[in-house]
Amino acid sequence: MLPLGALLLGLGLWAGCAADAETRVGETVVARVGEGVITLDDVAEAYAEVVVRAGAPGGAGALNEVVEGLVSRQLLIEEARADGIEQTAEYRAARDLAETKALVDLYTATTLGDELAVTDADLRETFAQMNTTYDARHLYARDHATAEALRVRLLAGETFEALARETFADSALAASGGHLGAFGHDEMDPSFEAVAFRLPIGEVSEPVRTATGYSVIRVDARTTNPLLTEDAFATKIDQVRRYVRKRKRNDARFRLSRTVRDDLAPRFDEAAFDRLVAFATGVAPGLDAEALAQWRRTPLVRFDSDALAADAWTVGDVEDRAATMTERQRAAVQDGASLRAFIEGLLVREELTARARGAGLDRDPRLARIVSDQMAEWTFEVAKRRLRLADDIPADSLRATIAAHPDLYRMPERVRAREILVRTRADADGLLARLLAGESFDALARAHSLRLGAATAGGDLGPVTRAQLGRMAEAVFAAAPGTVVGPTEVEGRYALIERGETLPSRPMTVAEAEPFAREALDIPFAQRRLVAAVARLRERFSIRVDRDALAPLLDAVSAARS
Structure with missing residues (x-):
């Protein structure tokens, strides 16, 4: 098992601890690493994520490991900044995206503030969910109508086994009747888990909206740890509160996006959309420069908005905005349905950003801090990726792994x-x-x-x-x-x-087996490179850790565990 500090670096979950010192006025500083600072709140957030989400044991030792992990993380960020990453076009593009996301987050918090309040009932239910395991089946559908039709067929007597063969492209789920096996907290979509927690055993759920579509669920068994006590709850309450707050923010953002999409009521020109799908999927041939310019001026989607200057987008408008999305988001477009959802997502993002600016949130002092935190996380991920690519796995290690496990290859x-x-x-x-x-x-x-x-x-x-x-x-x-x-x-x-x-x-031949062997060795080799890089960077950048500043958090951890 990886040390806790290595686990922290591997998860990459915390967006704080990279702002300049002047942006942290009034906050308790635990560590200064180069020009960056790590605050007590950064440590508390990271500790909560490690203990609650990653399942690591808590306590003073874990807290110190979290601090060391955040220091190591900050060293990678400081090196990237010192080497000029902030002057690159890639950084500027990422910062524009971060500002857009921050504006949307602020607008969500302003608009749905009451829904983000964390109650004692929220904390207790989430704590119980964290200590619950499930055995369940589900059927997947892309839309509500298809999911409801599946539910009606189940209630009429058809089986999960029969319908799963129609529903799933995944061979394992198709063969198992949609059986998910045993799963615990944070292993499924939050909406899925929330329904599974309350659904009576053996009953078929209404269609459940998840991040990827709809599920119809049946829980066959559910077990909650019978030894949960008030003391156990008190031990984790601060960490649970942080987790619930974060989940509520994500849920609220998802609900708001759906509401805004309905407000916009996007209406596609089907002929233009079908042609765009043909281009996107490689069915249609390419265009010469003149035809391409004309194609980009073609109206594609109309919508209703009081915040946006226009009430329609052309093909060119969509293509230009799509270029600002991440590679992962663009790669998710595989067919007409995913392309339509992608374009609607672009519309929602622009509408929410315009509403946020209209409400003056682009002048909110919190904006700079949020953007700084998000860019810290982006810089850290880039630094890790560069580190992983900087030194290849030795060929003799790959060959030895292949030779040692012939049945795997x-x-x-x-x-x-x-x-x-x-x-x-x-x-x-x-x-x-x-x-x-x-x-x-x-x-x-x-x-x-x-x-x-x-x-x-x-x-x-x-x-x-x-x-x-x-x-x-x-x-x-x-x-x-x-x-x-x-x-x-x-x-x-x-x-x-x-x-x-x-x-x-x-x-397999050695050439065929090599990518699989490389994947198997990637994590241990990456971890070695990470440790070596951190050791090197400790010589390059100053590090000052104020252990006394941890006292309030240490006291809270000790009190919770006593």
């Missing part, structure tokens, strides 16, 4: 496959009829498949495993070579798979 049985992915069952049925009539799979895939790159590859997926095929695996592997399997519903779209030859299981 085997290529599973695979089949060659080609795919056509379309929006509707009717489209899929029509294409299947044309395939059965003798038309070319390659040509139809190039012309019609929504899958990224299909227009170039003719739908060729190459050799695929059972895990990659998800719930289509059994049907595809059981089919004869040359057979077309489907149509099968896959997350709101419909797939046709042409089954090719079988490639039996075999030992």
